[in-house]
Amino acid sequence: MIATLLAVALLGGAPDRVAQAQDVARPVTRPVAVLRGLDKFSGLAETFEAVVGAPVAYRRLTITVRACRDTGAAAEAWLEITDANAPAAPVFAGWMIAASPALSALDHPRYDVWVLSCKTVSGDAS
Helix, strand or coil, rough: CCCHHHHHHHHCCCCCHHHHHHHHHHHHEEEEEEEEECCCCCCCCCEEEEECCCCEECEEEEEEEEEEECCCCCEEEEEEEECCCCCCCCCCCEEECCCCCCCCCCCCCCEEEEEEEECCCCCCCC
C-alpha cells in the first residue's frame, strides 16, 4: 500500500506508470534456490542448488528452502537450517537476501551459507 502511494506521488498519478511500478516491485516466486556454503576451517566454498521444500545436505548442515523469490533487484529466500550435532532446533530460520547477506546471516562457528539467486529449474541458468 505504501509503495503504491509512493509510486502515485512520484509518478504524478499516471495510471500506466503506477501499474508499471507495481509490477517491478512484485516478487516472482521461483522453485529453486542457488546457495553458497563456506567451510570456515578449510576455506572451501561450494555453490549448490536446493529445490523449495526438499532438504539438502551441506556438510553437517541440513538446509530446507521454504520460499525463494526474485524481486528483480535481488533474490530472497526463507531458509531453515539445522546442524546434525544439534538437530533439536534450527540454527537458522528466516529470510536471507542475496544483495545483503549480512542483514540476516547464519551464525554458525564453522559454516556460512548465503543465497545467490532463485531459478526456475534445477541446473538451468535462469
